[in-house]
Amino acid sequence: MATAIERRCSGCGVSVQTESAERLGFAPEAALSRDPLLCQRCFRIKHYNEMSSVTPDQDEFLKILSGIGATDALVVHIVDLFDFEGSLIAGLHRFVGNNPVVLVVNKIDLLPKAINVNRILNWVRKQAKEHGLKTVEVVLCSAKKNIGFDRVVEAVAEHRGTKDVYVVGATNVGKSTLINRLIRDYSDLDAELTTSPFPGTTLDLVQIPLDDGRHIIDTPGIVYEHRLTEKIDKKDLNAVLPDKPIKPIVFQLNERQTLFFGAFARFDFVQGARQSFTCYASNALPIHRTKLERADELYAEHKGEMLSPPAKDRLDALPPLVKHAFRIPKGSLSDVVISGLGWIAVNSDAGAQIVVHAPKGVKVAIRDSLI
Template sequence: MDQAEEEVYCIGCGAKIQTTNKDQLGYTPQSALDKGLEKGEVYCQRCFRLRHYNEIAPVSLTDDDFLRLLSQIRDDDALIVYVVDMFDFNGSMIPGIHRFVGDNPVLLVGNKEDIFPKSLKRNKMKEWLKQQANLQGIRPVDVLLTSAKNLDEIEILLNTIEKYRKNRNAYVVGVTNVGKSTLINQIIRINNGTQNLITTSRFPGTTLDKIEIPFEDGKMLIDTPGIVHEDQMAHVLTGKDLKYVSPQKTIKPKTFQLDDQQTLFFGGLGRFDYLSGHGAVSTYFENNLMIHRTKLSNAENFYTKHVGELLTPPDKEGLKNLPELQRHEFHLNEKSDVVIEGLGWLTVPSHSTIAIWAPKGISTVVRRPLV
């Protein structure tokens, strides 16, 4: 059997390597495969281009393929390490996760905690995370906050996985873009010094098949493909605009004293109308996303005139693919967070009637305040 026919898997995304069809998963030229086998590091062409040129290629893997890959978890006696994005908690929940975990214990990991101000007490965040998980029918054995940028926190994550694993496999699960692969890259780096082995990016769906990293006892830490949420904001933006919805640094909340009949625009991606009520409205978005205030009576004209220019993202090019903004109205009896999944949220005073606008298909949620 020659090298091209052997079962070789991309260490970046987990796809099975093949050298015959450029349009299918796992393609790499034979020459690149030969070089990769010599070095002991084989990447598919998609991962190579993503890693070196930040280019994303379309793939033929469907949602059903992702779900089928995860279905084996239910039948394994294993620890489930369930990673959620603390900045986009609601958008990073897996619907019906109980179908994938079965009776296995769940360690809940809130990733990207570093983008929250240090003034926000972490114990309060953990308790909030646990309560939100309970509302989703999940009873985790433990809750951790972590950041791939903090190696001390990665050590704590590793030790906690060992505590609950009990000589079993550990599956790392989550939706796309919660930072699973970045966390695992740091775990690999701590264990053997290799940096950035697994392909990571802001693009959804980077890991395409499960990737296995051995524990000392022969069991595996398994990075599974991210569940694709088609209603995530990342799916309606160009690569250039994704930086405005994926905070890389500590977010700096902005507070607006608002009266009724005022509007806030979040670039051209979202809008908040204060229909009745007044008080301090705090906003939590990526620091470079511009927020513009105007009168509600002027909002339609303001958006039509400025979207794609003053109101960016999206730019003119990205505007072509952005679904129209859809209106959702809520009456809030108590102080609440109003979330545009994948973009950010506002904390709004009690006794307020508001409308939130998001691209059609993107979910909006009212929840108990995180801050």
């Protein structure tokens, strides 16, 4: 009896099946003769920018990552500079063992143009070290704008020797975009990985052959539920994911004033001398200022309308807001980070007491100032 040939989607790497449209990898019989072969999910993403509700299993992600430590490989960990803490893989060393790690920090193009690149690089190295991540090199780049990409390719060539290369990262960090540039420039493969604004579009291992018989292996993105982008309706992703350089917005606040970021989050300046707060978020997301004493009432009455996105018909997808209280010490340069939304820089000579309201489960943290 002949053994069935396993077909894999050239977009996401998942095994293609024709039995059930409700399961991952479905493709109609008529699509099996297409070259390159795409599952129905990838076909709809590529041609209609439409996201299927079928999602991969998180345990499978961890199973794939756990296998890397048993290999002799170079690991390229891609993170999103716009959401560094939210996209860094916690405890990566447990998965990769002694394999060397190149940290590629993508989306450098989203930062304001007048930035000190060396300061950013030093900041990333310090943050990586504090998170226990040992790296052989850190590279800043923008896959979208082709900034620093030559150095990424050079770093891979220098550090891999004759090893396979595993590319790992959280969802929506630009991993597939980066891989597609490698495919176009350094492989004869006549295909592209699926890229879209939706998290988790690579579902299984995708192997890209290299000239020496080794492979670049794209792994599924890890879904981190602590990122706002994993909590909100897919229609609102364009409002929170910037696609061009952020224009910081500075607010001079007196104590007991509040900033609303659409209806997604709220920032209360509870106590402290009058001072400035600089907001780094997508410029498609409106920020509304009000008095703290009116904030609860304003949110209850105007979320989904004056305070939007999300619109009223998508509010049900948003978890309830919960409080995170912080005290910023005098003379500190700190960022208040809302994972997946951005951050508020607090450059306080006098100190400040603040409260952040974010959807339940979204990570909120204080870090040393990035800019």
